[in-house]
Amino acid sequence: MSDPKIEGLELKPGFKGMAQDTSSDQTMFKGVHWGKAMMWIFLLSDTFIFSCFLISYMKGRGSTPVEWPNPSEVFALDAFGVPVPLLLIAIMTFVLITSSGTMALAVKYGYEKNRKMCGWLVLATALGGLTFVGMQAFEWSKLIHEGVRPWENPFGAPQFGSFFFMITGFHGTHVSIGVIFLFIYAYKVFAGHYDEQKRGWFTSMKGDYVEIEILGLYWHFVDLVWVFIFAFFYLW
């Protein structure tokens, strides 16, 4: 999908090419599927949502008069009797980043029309996402057991609980939605909907392997956002 051929127009790299595409007729992004362009713009909008959340977090953390809890103590996990800071989070992050890798491979095999490999890799991505959500649920319940609530926090500023549950919850919702779609798409790949261009259940548009790439964009974005959340909550 990287090299579209457009009749009557030579595609050029760099700024010249960008200016030429912009001033041409029909399409701005030459050879880019509508759905893919849509996902990019949606992700731009979603970036603003997460930016608003994280900037609010910085502002909230800066303006609360009570001291902020120390993340390496709050998020520590006992392994063999020794508290290891950030153990669970390290595993969660590793799983999520790995699932991005399997997603990228799924896209590659999808375009090669390798139905089986593509299907298994989408499924593996879905399972990685599910593991992440499961571990997040574990972390939430651990914190809740220790007395952290959205409105109060035994370790320090109550805003810690508020922002933590809200932002990881919002991100977790993104992951969960992604997981649901990954399972659906894994089914569609195995059932051969994309090979036969079977029409979608709701939209009645023809199926195509580009949909795997579109979902992949979303999945990589969710991973990238997690990296920022990780940095802001656990390392700061």
Next chain:
Amino acid sequence: MSEDLNNNKTIQAQSSETLTGGGAGAAPDVDYVRPAEVQDQDLYHGHSFITKWIFCQDAKVIGVQYFLLATFTGIIGLILSWLMRLQLGFPGAAGFMTAEHYYQFVTMHGMIMVVYFLTALFLGGFGNYLIPLMVGARDMVFPYLNMVSFWSFFVAVAVLMASFFVPGGPTGAGWTLYPPQTILEGTPGSGAGILLMCLSLILFVAGFTMGGLNYLITVLQARTRGMTLMRMPLTVWGIFTATVLAMLAFPALLVGALMMSLDKILGTSFFMPTILKAGEVLEYGGGSPILFQHLFWFFGHPEVYIVALPAFGIISDLISVHARKNIFGYRMMVWAIVGIGALSFFVWAHHMYVSGMNPWFGFFFATTTLIIAVPTAMKVYNWILTLWKGNIRMNVVMLWCLGFIVTFVNGGITGIFLGNVSVDVPLSDTYFVVAHFHMVMGIAPLMVIMGAIYHWFPLVAGRFLDEKLGKWHFWATFLGAYSIYFPMHYLGFIGVPRRYFEMYDSPYMTSAVGMNEFISLAAFLVGAAQFILIFNIIKTLKTGKPAGKNPWKANSLEWLTPTVPPEHGNWGDRLPVVHRWPYDFSVPGAKEDYITQTTPPSEVLNTGVEKT
């Protein structure tokens, strides 16, 4: 990079060859347009009543649905404004009106008019109807998503209206919903009212995002052959840029609404500082109310331009068509729209001068605010220069256009007053502010909407609206609106504060009681005048004069469909091919005073505008 620079010459040589379209050695054919890049769109055609008219995937029907629902909420907003003016002009005349009711009506009037009426009408209504037609597409690129977008808006409106019927009524915190008072007891609707408001806003943003993705991708990726960005009508440019703003500004509103709901439901303290109430410390503490103001206005200021930019675009097209003259400075107009859009993200704190901020911050935001006046003034000059020596048709559409220019200039100039910190501080929270924003983003966009209705009604319904009734409608609205808002500036100067339920015998008001009553009477008149339009539409649908094809002799593609009104799929068997911009009016040497966008250069060889 250096390699790029070395290759510059060959790249230019190649591109000029490929763009003029000549094959190797062949003489370029003047009418050549590159072949289609993408396949013809695959459309779902509804067969039953439900798929054709209710859960419809045709952007034109969705546009009309948006239009009707937005108009319905607009009428609710209008009735609320009547009740407010009744209370303000004649305190106690409406017996049921308590201070709580008054605040609830103020809040709902503001939110309804800004978000659920103007935004939905311009982007959802005009955007859906006009974008695919004007860029030569068969439909929006994601018709199913588009249908879901409308129904999300429907649910959002239903939730908003439901808040009138819950215990405590709708929220009465003002349309800005500033915490902490919004969710504290004592503010009307601080329970279910504010929650439903937040939920409704979240639904609206979700629905709008689905629609907005459609508008953007249709403009970027689904234009017809020959339709470059710089050949698009300014209407499309305005709606497109406004949609970009909305996609980037609504996230802040979404986040603010979500955090406010959590403060209310879960008792978090995102926006709630330590509060003493009747000697008792509330459970809240440690949050920042100013944070909400930043989130709100980061949405709120671009929102002004989300309403204004489509209005700018539409008015440019209306003026050009009805003055029979090309729009003056098309490229300047496009860049002004884009520039205003970009600048609008850097001015939000001018709504917060009295919230307290570092003086240098105020200085920064005052500067950016005043810079926005430059591209805006350029646009006003260009509209006037388009009219200059034009062959003006003095019909109802043109009247609305002229009304727009006058009211917009008026509202814009008072904006320069309010943009300066030192002038704003004494004027803030007076009727001067009310007069300013109603003039600039209430009346002026409304004039455009009315002009657009009279202009495009023959396309949508195939019949002309009645001119005589239209003139009554215009003059009542225009003179009436001036009678409302012009005196209001004076009320602001003498210091009458806004958002007060009743002035009682305050020294502010004693000298202007008569004027205040006059404003209320004018408000009743203007509101009533809008029903002339509704009557006109009903009458026209039954007995109006048939319009036929391209009744205004316009150039843009929406008038060039094979059937009027256009059918699903818009263009019959073949998509139109575009050879020029939509503003070739009164071209010397041409047979008629207009050359449509689809006219090939070979038909107008002697005019000097073969390609534009």
